[in-house]
Amino acid sequence: MSSGITDEAAIEGHDLIHNAEVEEQKLHGSHALTNEDLEPASESDLGKAPPSGAKKESAMDKTITMTSAWVHANNLKKRLELTREELGINLxxxxxxxxxxxxxxxxxxxxxxxxxxxxxTPGAEWTLPASDMKPNEKMREAINRxxxxxxxxxxxxxxxxIREIGFTSQxxxxxxxFHFAATIKDESQPRIRMEIDHSEWRWVRADQIYDGSLTSRMQSNLIACFARIKGTVAR
Known part of the structure; x- marks a missing residue:
């Protein structure tokens, strides 16, 4: 698997998550995430000088703050209506x-x-559904797709x-x-082409995260997801 992220629209979301999490761990380490870790900065916090001794802001950290449309759409409903172009055409x-x-x-x-x-695919890992955003696609449309x-x-x-992870492409x-939590209209068995796309699928509970089948990256990701799903409501 490549160590970076390509810009092609056809990139598999699984590689997208894998590489973004690698970049996140370089910045923040591999500790278990808490609700405090997951809470995004408020608008009033953006642009403030960092406290004395604070880690220097990296290019990945700036990805979030420089996306002004995301900052000003300060609730979930507004953010879901943003298109890829409104987020920033060069990102x-x-x-x-x-x-x-x-x-x-x-x-x-x-x-x-x-x-x-x-x-x-050889060496495939358990992961969450993911994809890149398509041209002129709204965030809610991408999630449904x-x-x-x-x-x-x-x-x-x-x-x-849930959270945002910054990365730099190849x-x-x-x-x-951008990670979101969602429910589906039908919770029965997924209607997917297992013979083409997937080798396995399953539902996992919080107490099954450390069953030995998941990578540390996926464990950290699921901890973040369960924390947000159980501990917060939609903004």
Missing amino acids: VYGIGVAIYRGDPDKDRGEDVEIYIAKRK VALKEMGHEVDQIKVE TGNMGTL
């Missing part, structure tokens, strides 16, 4: 979707499960923004991978 954007079932408000969300899959492609089901509700362009 690369990806969409990752944590599709889940179960009630986050019941029994501390113990029955919440997130859909993951493994592609039919990813769900249809990966599961064969339409999105019911886009519940919450050609030197900066970009952002």
Whole structure:
């Protein structure tokens, strides 16, 4: 697998997530993420001078702050209506979707499960559905497209923004991978072409993250997803 991210529209979202998380770990380490880690900066925080001793801002950190349309669309509903072009025509954007079932408000969300899959490629890892954004595509359209492609089901509700990960592509362009949590209209077996696209798929609970089948990157990603799904409401 390549160590960077290409700019071609046909790039598989699984590689997109893999490489963006590698870049994130270089910046922040591989510690388990908490709600504090996941909370994005408010508009009032943007542009402030960093506190004394703070880590110097990297090009990846700047990817988020320089996307003014994203900053000013300060709630989930507004952000989902943004197109790739409104986010910034010179940047690369990806969409990752944590599709889940179960009630986050019941029994501390113990029955919440997130859909993951493994592609039919050598050395493939368990990962979340993801893809790059297409020209003139709104974020909500991209999320629904990813769900249809990966599961064969339409999105019911886009519940919450999970986090954003900055990265630099192989050609030197900066970009952002946006993660969202969503439910689907039909929680039955995914209607996907297993013989073509996937070797395996499953629903995973929070207490199954450390069962030995997931990479540390995927464990960290799922921790972030479960924390947001169980602990917050849509902005």
